[in-house]
Amino acid sequence: MAAKPFASSADLGEKEQTLEVLADGVYALTAQGDPNIGAIEGEDFLVCFEALATPTAAREWLARLREHTDKPVRYLVLSHYHAVRVLGASAFGADVIVAHEKTRGLIAERGEADWASEFGRMPRLAKDPDSVPGLTWPTMTLSDRASIELGGDRGRLELRYLGRGHTEGDIVAWLPQQRILFAGDLVEAEAALYTGDAFHYDWAGSTLDGVAALRAEALVGGRGPVTRGREAVDAAVAQTRDFLRTMIVEVGAVHARGGTLKEAFAAAHAALVDGYGHWPIFEHCLPFDVSRLWDELSGTERPVVWTAERDREVWDRLQS
Numbered sequence: 001m002a003a004k005p006f007a008s009s010a011d012l013g014e015k016e017q018t019l020e021v022l023a024d025g026v027y028a029l030t031a032q033g034d035p036n037i038g039a040i041e042g043e044d045f046l047v048c049f050e051a052l053a054t055p056t057a058a059r060e061w062l063a064r065l066r067e068h069t070d071k072p073v074r075y076l077v078l079s080h081y082h083a084v085r086v087l088g089a090s091a092f093g094a095d096v097i098v099a100h101e102k103t104r105g106l107i108a109e110r111g112e113a114d115w116a117s118e119f120g121r122m123p124r125l126a127k128d129p130d131s132v133p134g135l136t137w138p139t140m141t142l143s144d145r146a147s148i149e150l151g152g153d154r155g156r157l158e159l160r161y162l163g164r165g166h167t168e169g170d171i172v173a174w175l176p177q178q179r180i181l182f183a184g185d186l187v188e189a190e191a192a193l194y195t196g197d198a199f200h201y202d203w204a205g206s207t208l209d210g211v212a213a214l215r216a217e218a219l220v221g222g223r224g225p226v227t228r229g230r231e232a233v234d235a236a237v238a239q240t241r242d243f244l245r246t247m248i249v250e251v252g253a254v255h256a257r258g259g260t261l262k263e264a265f266a267a268a269h270a271a272l273v274d275g276y277g278h279w280p281i282f283e284h285c286l287p288f289d290v291s292r293l294w295d296e297l298s299g300t301e302r303p304v305v306w307t308a309e310r311d312r313e314v315w316d317r318l319q320s
Contacts (some may be wrong), residue, residue: 004319006122006312019064020226023178025066025154026218028063033191033280035085035301036123038182038220040175048073049182049220051136053087053119056128060206076147077159078138079184079222080167081106082197083118084125087108089136098146099138100161102169110305111135117306121284134223142171162186165203166195166222168302173255174214181214181233183220189236191280193243196288197303200296204244212237223280239242246271255297265290265318287318309312 015032022028023042038049046069052058076094078086081103089097112135119126140146148157155177162172166185173182185194186207195203214236219227221238227236252273254264268290276282291314292303304310 049149054118058091163207164199189224191223192282
């Protein structure tokens with residue numbers, strides 16, 4: 001049997017982008033399982049949510065956004081740190097770059113390594129990598145929550161930390177007046193989860209409980225289509241939780257009986273592939289997911305730093 005191409009290195013075809021207006025002045029760009037991005041209009045400014053992998057990629061999104069509004073970007077909100085989400089930040093010219101305080105720590109600790117890792121895993125997203133001027137650093141951080149008053153009759157945007165999940169520093173952006181939630185990678189709609197830097201038990205429990213408690217009527221996840229309606233939002237949260245819990249059960253059972261990491265990967269793959277295997281980046285993510293969960297079960301509290309070399313080692317061990 002031929003070896004599987006590494007991560008998403010063979011996924012080089014362009015994805016069709018869809019810009020949706022979710023409410024007056026609320027925008028989301030989705031792209032068939034590529035990272036989602038959004039924007040919210042204030043009275044005389046913009047709040048942008050996520051930054052894409054490079055300034056060149058971000059400028060293409062901004063050109064589409066400018067067909068709807070010419071307001072300047074005052075705030076750029078980063079839901080968490082992964083290179084393909086944040087390294088396009090310089091294109092926005094934002095006055096303030098906002099992230100969780102733990103995200104700032106992650107950038108200091110593993111920013112360079114993650115940059116090399118993610119661009120190697122997903123080269124198509126790294127459009128014109130030489131356009132990246134360096135690591136993206138927040139200029140404002142929060143520990144629990146912050147609010148941005150949008151002005152006029154637009155209400156406010158609430159930035160909330162709901163607990164450890166996809167990383168230790170995920171935040172969501174919540175519009176209570178419009179009941180729209182930008183959930184970052186805490187929720188995926190019809191896209192497989194990446195959990196290589198996750199806290200599986202917190203995420204599957206109290207953190208997703210916090211997401212569900214907002215009772216959003218529209219949700220923009222990290223990947224996949226926009227979810228509309230209470231029933232569909234609940235289903236997206238439930239799908240995310242089920243993926244995590246299935247991994248915990250399957251990998252946990254192999255770990256408890258003294259099995260191997262490769263056996264744990266096989267068990268998780270068999271349990272998940274029928275329900276999730278046809279969704280974007282499933283095969284890409286699962287080796288890294290299982291490796292992190294195995295570490296967590298073995299007592300490694302915080303995720304081990306992913307490097308380009310470690311990526312290949314884990315891939316060759318589990319996807320061979």
